[in-house]
Amino acid sequence: MPKLTILLADNSMDKFYHGLVLAIGGKALDWEVKFFVTSQAVVLFTREYKGKSKMKMGALSRFFVTWQMRKLKIPDTTKMLEDALKEGVDFYIDEAGLKLAGIQSSDLMDGVKLSGSISFLQEAKSSDVVVTL
């Protein structure tokens, strides 16, 4: 089975959304999908945020794009994350990034695992496609 590994290090909606699109696309092709999360992006995987993210743009532009997304029925990142988890995408959260953000592992959503750089490198080494965002 082909394997896709994604590395996300940014908490903006733009990058998170595209990472989720690729992860869901990978599962639709029946691929194994590993999704590593580090740096500022770890906050998206807490029980408080549950995948809720914001675009990095001004308030008015953000409001317009959010309105357009609703109009075009484009799902938000919370829904996309739910779908990705349901389809069996494996999410790995970097423990160092978590500590830097002052978050405990008990604050993480269910279904995600802790990991470090060696896990990412091993998965990346054995992957057919690696995407960093």
Place this chain on the structure above:
Amino acid sequence: MKVIDSNDICPVVILTVMREWKSVKDEEEIEIITPWEAVAQELEKWCKETNNEFLGYFRDGDKIKIRLKLLRY
């Protein structure tokens, strides 16, 4: 024939087709109705990758109708 009529974006539609494919016993023909043009080409590639059959597509007003034969042998 099962019809999937969805306004959802491309990966969500393909995921819906994937879920349908997983439930197929031998083979099943389905039609997907979508307003998103890229879905047809993406499903054609999805069929090649997953060994399903892409039967074609046509425009019907502001929608695209796509036919697939899902195979599970």
